[in-house]
Amino acid sequence: MAGLELKNLSKAYGQTEVLHDINLSIADGEFIVFVGPSGCGKSTLLRMIAGLEEITGGELMIGGTRANELSPKQRDIAMVFQSYALYPQMTVAENMGFSLSLERKSKAEIAAKVQEAADALQLGPYLDRKPGQLSGGQRQRVAIGRAIVRKPKVFLLDEPLSNLDAALRSETRVEISELHQRMETTMIYVTHDQVEAMTMADRIVVLNGGYIEQVGSPMDLYNNPASEFVAGFIGSPKMNFIKGAPADAVGATTLGVRPEHFEMNPSEGAWQGKVTLVERLGHDTVLYVNVEGAGPVTVNLSGQHSQNVGDTVHLKPDAHFIHKFDHEGRPISV
Amino acid sequence: MANRWVLLFVLGVIAVLMAAPLVLTLFTSLKPTTELVNPAWYPPIDLTFEHYIRVWTEGGFSRYFVNTLIISVVDAIVMILIASLAAYAMVFMQFPGKMLLQLLFVLGLMIPVTAVVLPLFQIVRSFGLLNTHLGVIFADLALAVSVFVFMFTSYFAGVPKALHEAARIDGATEFQIYRRVVMPIATPAVVTTALLEFLWSWNDLLLRLLLMTRDEMRTLSVGLLNFQGTMTRDVTGLSSGTVIMAIPVVLLFLVFQRSFVRGMTAGAVK
Ligand SMILES: Nc1ncnc2c1ncn2[C@@H]1O[C@H](COP(=O)(O)OP(=O)(O)OP(=O)(O)O)[C@@H](O)[C@H]1O
Ligand SMILES: [Mg+2]
DSSP: OOOEEEEEEEEEETTEEEEEEEEEEEOTTOEEEEEOSTTSSHHHHHHHHHTSSOOOEEEEEETTEEOTTOOHHHHTEEEEOTTOOOOTTSOHHHHHHHHHHHTTOOHHHHHHHHHHHHHHTTOGGGTTSOGGGSOHHHHHHHHHHHHHTTOOSEEEEESTTTTSOHHHHHHHHHHHHHHHHHHOOEEEEEESOHHHHHHHOSEEEEEETTEEEEEEOHHHHHHSOSSHHHHHHSSSSOOEEEOSHHHHHTTOSEEEEOTTOEEESOSSSOEEEEEEEEEEOSSEEEEEEEETTTEEEEEEEESOOOOOTTOEEEEEEOGGGOEEEOTTSOBOOO | OHHHHHHHHHHHHHHHHHHHHHHHHHHHHHSOGGGGGSOTTSOOSSOOOHHHHHHHTTTOHHHHHHHHHHHHHHHHHHHHHHHHHHHHHHHHOOOTTHHHHHHHHHHHHHSOHHHHHHHHHHHHHHTTOTTSHHHHHHHHHHHHHHHHHHHHHHHHHTSOHHHHHHHHHTTOOHHHIIIIIIGGGOHHHHHHHHHHHHHHHHHOOHHHHHHOOSGGGOOHHHHGGGGBOSSOBOHHHHHHHHHHHHHHHHHHHHHTHHHHHHHHHHHHHO
């Protein structure tokens, strides 16, 4: 177990720099999620920490020692790949025990550790199978098992759930969170899914275009986004950004209101608009409303509501939860 | 249905044309000398193995057979090792001069054997390796290595990079990754290399004629020439010698028929 320190880390491929000046301090045992749009550099940053990608600038410290020049093995990290990358000719047990067999551990010790990991992941019945004879979810668990048998200092995961179907994804999400609580190992988890980030992370690192946009706990990011980008990225459905008259009225370039922060049929100060689409989810009802003078707005109402397409509704943003942004997309403090 | 019969007929004719020389050779090799006056397509009436025995003992074919076998087996095994190791480095490792090396291997693919035979002879001679198994083996490997490096390179290129990375993270050295992760999934390339290199080596005449002048070092392909003088020709000796040389090839083909066909198409991509 160890904490990590990323100091002015940067990455360039030839002339093009894809990660710029990354500063981040990760505490021992923390669950960190890197999140951001495709191509923002999440995987690259993770691979630099793993030792699979050369660090072209700055310093990486793992457990207090400089790791820039260390091989992946010397860094004592484990990684779960998006494609799982299981060794196809080895059985599940051999896959999980491979790193231990390279360390020349005894057969009995390997078998015991593999069994322990297999029990934790309900892989017991499959130990003698080859990866080709497993379902996607089982393969995914073998990949996790291979990473945990060694008890590494740091555990890296690159979009480990993106090949699973929705149901299995939320199930495995919970399992990984539980695993982290049991193992108390530092975990760095890459995803582009903000729901995974919100539900699993101690702290989220939002990356955009090779820069760190914001670092904070999920609720920090939700309540106090440091930029319009973060505000739009965190939360689902996405925050409404309103320009024009309503924004000018409060001295902002853009107003940000989350869909769940609207009051229906207020007594005063109402915006008025026609419903263009209704999504009924049972626990929530999502209305798409074309507000006069503000444009299209998404409204997320708790519970079931009777509005239909074409109805005129009256809305008011909840004053406590209005975000104001200046012309650079920075928040204007209230 | 008519189409099917036409097809079968054509295939049959081709098969007969292909098989005829082999079958006629087999007939001749089994005929007593008295029956040689009969036309070649007459099957032997009194089967005899006397020509085989003569060729195998007096003709020196037992010795030639062993020579050929040693060279071909070593060729095949060593070729698998060096070609796969070279290809591994090309695909999975970064090192200075990699591009240049790749270029050299491609160049090796394009140069015809006959163009380099003479310098090769001089090199082998200067090493004092004429009339040794080692000399022929070196020459064989040098001439064919590009092809097999190319084959292994294309095969390894299809191995997911993440597999190599996962093994590095698991703490494997490059050689451990080669031996325990990459080679076990490269069986098709290994089998194809073994078969093709063995067959080339088994059948080659040119290099062996140049590099093996002493009788006891000869291979089967060279040994067959003994039966053909400028004036005379030992037809039965030639036939039974040919059959002896063909038997291992036919056996290999029967055993590895499927890999063989795959290997041929793999070669075709070159
Ligand atoms: N080998 C490379 N050479 C040049 N540029 C690269 C290389 N690998 C990645 N990049 C660039 O680096 C940037 C970050 O890539 P990266 O794979 O880290 O993105 P990501 O955030 O993981 O995206 P995704 O969510 O799609 O996986 C991209 O713009 C990509 O084009
Ligand atoms: Mg990625």
